[in-house]
Amino acid sequence: MTPPASEAQQGGTGAAAASGPPTPNTTETPNTPNATNAANTTNMTKTSSTPNASTASPASGGRPGLGLRLDVRNLSLLGVLLALVIVGGFTRPEQFLSTSNLQLVLTQASVIGVVTVGMTFVITSGGIDLSVGAILALASVWATTVATQEYGFGGILFTAVAVGLACGLVNGLLIAYGGMVPFIATLAMLASARGLALQITEGKTQIVTVQSVLDLGVPDSYVLGIPPLVLVFAAVTVIGWLVLNRTTFGRRTVAVGGNAEAARLAGIDVRRQRLYLYLLSGLCCGIAAFLLIILAGSGQNTNGNLYELDAIAAAIIGGTLLTGGRGTIVGSVLGVLVFTTITNIFALNNLQSDVQQIAKGAIIVAAVLIQRRTLRGGES
Amino acid sequence: MPETSRRGLLFGTAAVSAGAFLTACTSNEPAKKEPAADSRPAADDKPGKHVTIGFAGPQADHGWLNAINEQARSRAETYSDVTLDATEGSNDTAAQIGQVETLINKKVDVLVILPADGKALTQVGLKAMRAGIPVINLDRVFADPQAYRCWVGGDNYGMGLNAGKYIGEKLKDKPNAKVVELSGPDSLELTQQRTKGFDDALKNYPNIRKVARQAADFTVESGQAKMAQLLQAQSSFDALWNHDDDQGVGALRAVQQAGREGFLMVGGAGAKSAMDAIKADNSVLKATVLYPPTMAASAIDLARALGQSKGISGMSELEIPASVTLFSAVVDKQNVDQYLPTGFN
Numbered sequence: 163m164t165p166p167a168s169e170a171q172q173g174g175t176g177a178a179a180a181s182g183p184p185t186p187n188t189t190e191t192p193n194t195p196n197a198t199n200a201a202n203t204t205n206m207t208k209t210s211s212t213p214n215a216s217t218a219s220p221a222s223g224g225r226p227g228l229g230l231r232l233d234v235r236n237l238s239l240l241g242v243l244l245a246l247v248i249v250g251g252f253t254r255p256e257q258f259l260s261t262s263n264l265q266l267v268l269t270q271a272s273v274i275g276v277v278t279v280g281m282t283f284v285i286t287s288g289g290i291d292l293s294v295g296a297i298l299a300l301a302s303v304w305a306t307t308v309a310t311q312e313y314g315f316g317g318i319l320f321t322a323v324a325v326g327l328a329c330g331l332v333n334g335l336l337i338a339y340g341g342m343v344p345f346i347a348t349l350a351m352l353a354s355a356r357g358l359a360l361q362i363t364e365g366k367t368q369i370v371t372v373q374s375v376l377d378l379g380v381p382d383s384y385v386l387g388i389p390p391l392v393l394v395f396a397a398v399t400v401i402g403w404l405v406l407n408r409t410t411f412g413r414r415t416v417a418v419g420g421n422a423e424a425a426r427l428a429g430i431d432v433r434r435q436r437l438y439l440y441l442l443s444g445l446c447c448g449i450a451a452f453l454l455i456i457l458a459g460s461g462q463n464t465n466g467n468l469y470e471l472d473a474i475a476a477a478i479i480g481g482t483l484l485t486g487g488r489g490t491i492v493g494s495v496l497g498v499l500v501f502t503t504i505t506n507i508f509a510l511n512n513l514q515s516d517v518q519q520i521a522k523g524a525i526i527v528a529a530v531l532i533q534r535r536t537l538r539g540g541e542s
Numbered sequence: 543m544p545e546t547s548r549r550g551l552l553f554g555t556a557a558v559s560a561g562a563f564l565t566a567c568t569s570n571e572p573a574k575k576e577p578a579a580d581s582r583p584a585a586d587d588k589p590g591k592h593v594t595i596g597f598a599g600p601q602a603d604h605g606w607l608n609a610i611n612e613q614a615r616s617r618a619e620t621y622s623d624v625t626l627d628a629t630e631g632s633n634d635t636a637a638q639i640g641q642v643e644t645l646i647n648k649k650v651d652v653l654v655i656l657p658a659d660g661k662a663l664t665q666v667g668l669k670a671m672r673a674g675i676p677v678i679n680l681d682r683v684f685a686d687p688q689a690y691r692c693w694v695g696g697d698n699y700g701m702g703l704n705a706g707k708y709i710g711e712k713l714k715d716k717p718n719a720k721v722v723e724l725s726g727p728d729s730l731e732l733t734q735q736r737t738k739g740f741d742d743a744l745k746n747y748p749n750i751r752k753v754a755r756q757a758a759d760f761t762v763e764s765g766q767a768k769m770a771q772l773l774q775a776q777s778s779f780d781a782l783w784n785h786d787d788d789q790g791v792g793a794l795r796a797v798q799q800a801g802r803e804g805f806l807m808v809g810g811a812g813a814k815s816a817m818d819a820i821k822a823d824n825s826v827l828k829a830t831v832l833y834p835p836t837m838a839a840s841a842i843d844l845a846r847a848l849g850q851s852k853g854i855s856g857m858s859e860l861e862i863p864a865s866v867t868l869f870s871a872v873v874d875k876q877n878v879d880q881y882l883p884t885g886f887n
Contacts, residue, residue, distance in 0.1 A: 254775070256777075257774055257775055257777070260774075262774065262800075263774050266770055266771070266774050269770075270767055270770065304564065304567060304568065305567075307567055307568060307569060307570045308569065308570050309566060309567045309568065309569040309570070310567040313567075317567070320560075320563070321563075321564060321567055324560045324563075324564055325564065328560075328561070328564070360601075360603055362568055362570060363570070364570070364602070364608060365601075365602040365603050365604050365605060365607060365608035366570075366605055366608060366887040367604070367605055367762055367788050367791055367813075367815070367887070368570070369791060369815055379795070379798075379799050380798060380799055380801070381799070381800075381801055454763065457763075457766055457795070458762045458763050458765075458766045458791070458792050458795055459762075459766075459791065459792075459795040459798075460762045460791050460792070460795075462604075462761060462762045462763065462788070463603060464603065464604065464759075464760075464761040464762075464763070465761070465762070465763050466763070467759070467761065467763075505767075505771070506771060506774075509756055509768065509771030509772065509774075509775060510771065510774060510775040511775075512753075512754045512755065512756070512775065514728065514755065514756075514757065515727075515728045515729075515756075515757040516728060
């Protein structure tokens with residue numbers, strides 16, 4: 163996983179370097195881990211090279227360092243996850259370390275996980291999608307109306323995905339061709355998609371009666387003990403990883419996030435790329451909506467509440483740069499798993515929401531701090 | 543560029559037909575609409591002086607609140623001498639204050655207000671009362687009793703109490719019985735009251751112990767997630783009280799997914815789906831404790847009586863009472879038919 167991730171990073175800086183001046187994103191924001199780490203890399207691993215050379219060609223200088231760094235980043239997140247598993251294993255060994263709990267954690271992670279994969283792409287390109295929760299809600303209620311349910315399994319699946327794509331298309335057109343700031347355009351989508359979801363449901367909970375959909379959520383449908391939801395989550399993760407790290411589309415995404423102007427000068431159709439990225443995020447929301455319909459057996463306009471924040475937090479914890487130019491699917495998925503495991507351990511230990519929320523905040527800070535520490539340790 | 547245009551054409555056609563399909567799929571109209579709940583009037587049924595009732599409620603974003611609006615509307619329609627002036631629901635305090643002020647300016651005869659936040663709307667309640675418009679405060683109480691003429695609402699503490707009593711009676715002969723609670727959001731005061739009532743009721747049964755409690759958000763999604771965790775944490779328990787039937791849909795789904803049975807589940811609020819399940823008696827859900835949305839209909843009755851300066855039939859007072867606390871009845875298989883018409887979607 164590591165070298166391709168570094169390639170994804172390299173694509174961005176390389177494209178940026180091609181334009182001549184170093185990327186304004188990374189040099190002007192010294193607070194971001196990327197910039198700090200780039201400084202570390204140049205100071206610690208490349209002490210022999212002249213400062214001039216290391217700043218002028220970050221791609222060639224940073225390549226081995228970057229690979230190591232991303233590896234350490236994911237490893238440290240794995241360490242956090244391992245620490246959580248140990249805590250869970252000690253406090254509630256019987257319940258936490260059982261197969262059914264593993265199934266439970268992965269199932270609960272799958273809906274938000276699929277959303278986070280889409281979000282990772284958008285953030286990597288330097289954008290943001292605040293409307294994911296709302297799109298999920300709209301897709302899930304649209305796909306569970308009485309009229310849609312008459313079309314059965316196919317109707318529900320198609321509607322969920324099509325609504326997700328349509329919302330993504332609107333987002334993408336507004337941002338790429340309408341020149342709107344992603345924050346504002348997706349904020350507008352957040353408001354109107356939730357409103358439309360409310361209008362469709364009229365505040366009612368829409369219960370799914372299509373048996374073939376409901377059947378996918380019960381243990382009888384598990385493939386070799388793996389719930390279908392988890393299989394979809396895994397498939398989306400693998401495809402997302404391949405697309406980001408192994409295709410031109412992925413390279414372009416990173417390049418646009420690293421320096422959009424440089425990417426444009428290098429011959430990338432930045433606007434079309436942005437359109438595709440929001441479409442992709444919408445598609446992920448549509449898939450997630452279908453998973454949520456299976457999971458909850460219903461559609462409700464309150465679905466996906468605050469998913470945007472959870473998805474962004476998971477991506478950032480995973481190591482994707484909020485300013486764009488670097489993204490890691492593996493890190494995002496690990497971030498999601500960390501969150502879900504925390505929630506699981508709290509619930510198993512019967513901690514109440516007040517304690518849960520305080521501890522969750524503390525653990526996020528701790529996870530990021532540990533990550534930064536190990537990063538420095540790993541490089542010196 | 544013929545290639546691009548052909549592709550564009552294909553995508554265009556696909557998009558248009560997908561759009562056509564989607565727009566056909568927004569309909570949510572069931573086969574037929576159930577008539578409103580029974581129409582026994584609380585006040586004198588003879589038509590009297592015409593009364594215009596202003597109604598301001600929060601945004602109906604979940605089943606119970608939606609039922610509140612429907613109850614108020616359909617109740618007002620049964621009276622020939624009542625006109626209902628209902629504003630668009632809003633969860634925003636500032637917006638709701640504006641709506642109530644509009645109703646004051648329209649000089650309605652009586653106001654019925656279900657505040658998004660009771661404390662925050664106290665001032666506008668006072669303003670209406672000072673302007674000579676009596677206010678019926680629905681459910682979420684104002685901070686100042688001067689801000690309303692009559693308060694009508696549910697009893698959250700009593701809801702917990704009745705749920706605890708029902709479960710206690712069912713389990714009283716079982717040694718070391720274990721109970722779990724799936725509550726509503728802890729950020730709401732009503733959740734704390736419900737939990738307090740539940741705990742107080744269980745104190746009467748020394749053989750019963752509450753072993754776990756988790757808070758969901760009144761949403762199906764959170765109900766499923768929290769219930770799945772509870773089931774994982776507790777390998778066996780004898781009863782579950784879930785505060786809200788909306789999140790109960792998710793909780794039941796989690797129970798089904800975990801393949802668990804052998805315990806008694808009691809719901810809350812009184813959704814139609816829950817009552818249907820109780821009637822069918824094919825799941826763990828055996829009862830639900832009401833938090834009746836019919837209170838909105840009662841508020842219209844009281845508002846009409848107030849507007850016509852009448853008391854309530856069945857009581858000897860010449861005026862309507864200052865406060866009405868509704869009883870949280872337990873609906874189980876025995877009496878479900880009686881309550882089914884009040885169940886909300």
